[in-house]
Amino acid sequence: MKIAVYGANGYQGKLVLAELARHDIDIVLVGRNGARLREAATTAGTVGAEQRVADTDDHDALVAAFRGADAVINCAGPFTSSGPAVISAAIAAGCHHVDTAGEQLYTKAVFDTFAGEAERAGVTVVPSTNDGCVPGDLLAHLVAERVQPIEEITVSHFVTGGGGFSRGSLRSAVETLDAIKAGGLTYDDGDWRIGTPARHTSITLPDTPQPADVVKCPLSEVVTIPRHIAVRHVESLVDAAIAAQLDTPLTPQIIDSLPEGPTEEDRRTQRFTYLIDAVGRDGQTARGILRGHDTYGITAVIAVEAARRLVVDGAKPGVLAPAQAYDPTSFLSFLAPHGISWTITVSDTSTLQQ
Numbered sequence: 001m002k003i004a005v006y007g008a009n010g011y012q013g014k015l016v017l018a019e020l021a022r023h024d025i026d027i028v029l030v031g032r033n034g035a036r037l038r039e040a041a042t043t044a045g046t047v048g049a050e051q052r053v054a055d056t057d058d059h060d061a062l063v064a065a066f067r068g069a070d071a072v073i074n075c076a077g078p079f080t081s082s083g084p085a086v087i088s089a090a091i092a093a094g095c096h097h098v099d100t101a102g103e104q105l106y107t108k109a110v111f112d113t114f115a116g117e118a119e120r121a122g123v124t125v126v127p128s129t130n131d132g133c134v135p136g137d138l139l140a141h142l143v144a145e146r147v148q149p150i151e152e153i154t155v156s157h158f159v160t161g162g163g164g165f166s167r168g169s170l171r172s173a174v175e176t177l178d179a180i181k182a183g184g185l186t187y188d189d190g191d192w193r194i195g196t197p198a199r200h201t202s203i204t205l206p207d208t209p210q211p212a213d214v215v216k217c218p219l220s221e222v223v224t225i226p227r228h229i230a231v232r233h234v235e236s237l238v239d240a241a242i243a244a245q246l247d248t249p250l251t252p253q254i255i256d257s258l259p260e261g262p263t264e265e266d267r268r269t270q271r272f273t274y275l276i277d278a279v280g281r282d283g284q285t286a287r288g289i290l291r292g293h294d295t296y297g298i299t300a301v302i303a304v305e306a307a308r309r310l311v312v313d314g315a316k317p318g319v320l321a322p323a324q325a326y327d328p329t330s331f332l333s334f335l336a337p338h339g340i341s342w343t344i345t346v347s348d349t350s351t352l353q354q
């Protein structure tokens with residue numbers, strides 16, 4: 001199996017390279033700068049791997065760079081501006097495509113723009129194969145099987161420790177700041193809308209007596225969940241303390257002066273809890289709780305496994321949500337040895353654990 005990594009020399013790209021090398025998968029490093037690709041190959045321990053230079057404004061060069069690969073993992077953010085060119089080239093080269101994007105409007109645009117093209121080419125595109133969207137979407141599917149019919153699903157993210165965001169994540173946040181400030185999309189009665197006020201302003205975490213303040217935040221799960229779950233309302237929230245970190249104005253110069261991303265030691269100290277709260281139309285409730293650590297490390301594991309499964313197991317051609325492309329229980333179980341644990345509690349108090 002051969003997998004091409006676009007944006008291979010970035011912080012996330014190098015973690016993906018190292019993860020691919022652990023699986024003994026043939027790698028093609030792709031990016032817009034040859035010197036930076038060579039340096040990344042050394043850092044990630046993939047010196048013998050093929051390297052190809054292609055910029056996102058040169059479609060033919062990108063197609064040539066991807067040709068011969070079974071799948072492309074795109075780690076080059078911000079995705080809103082450059083991601084569509086990479087998908088278009090991957091489809092033209094006959095490659096499956098996944099990416100590490102956390103940009104909600106980009107994820108929505110991928111479904112709106114590329115579904116037909118990918119289907120006709122016989123390839124599968126799964127956007128947002130990161131620490132949040134894949135496990136969140138898969139767990140939501142399992143929660144939804146226990147509450148029917150569903151009125152609302154609320155996804156909320158809480159992260160502690162870990163040394164903060166990578167430079168690339170901050171660049172993505174700056175490029176999409178308007179959507180972040182507006183709270184992003186809400187799914188309501190069959191369509192996605194921007195500017196809808198949140199139904200929830202606080203969420204009670206497990207084992208914590210006091211509710212935590214939350215604010216709306218554009219997570220990709222709002223785009224993916226309604227594709228496989230019949231639900232009236234989906235919104236996504238984040239700990240208000242995390243959102244406040246983006247109140248400080250960030251210029252490109254400030255971002256350039258920061259470290260590339262959290263150190264390995266910082267990543268080990270990070271903990272995240274993602275909650276999926278579902279309410280049935282009859283008032284029944286269910287909660288999925290997903291816990292893990294090291295968002296960037298687990299994103300590398302998830303993106304590689306997401307691409308690998310598309311190649312080995314196959315999935316329907318087109319643009320798919322994680323739960324449409326992968327068996328939810330199988331993929332979540334695969335993540336358990338990587339520190340991901342999950343439970344589902346239904347209001348009649350029965351609890352499933354992994």
Ligand SMILES: NC(=O)c1ccc[n+]([C@@H]2O[C@H](COP(=O)([O-])OP(=O)(O)OC[C@H]3O[C@@H](n4cnc5c(N)ncnc54)[C@H](OP(=O)(O)O)[C@@H]3O)[C@@H](O)[C@H]2O)c1
Pocket residue numbers: 006007008009010011012013031032033036055056075076077078079082100101102103130131132133166167168169170171172260261295296299
């Ligand atoms: N849960 C999540 O939402 C989640 C988790 C993990 C990662 N991510 C996302 O993953 C992305 C990567 O993060 P990172 O920390 O690896 O960023 P990074 O270190 O800044 O790396 C970005 C990479 O993308 C390339 N790139 C940027 N703009 C490009 C363009 N216009 N054309 C071609 N290449 C371009 C860069 O190439 P040069 O070096 O040549 O500039 C570099 O290789 C971010 O968008 C981040 O938000 C999201």
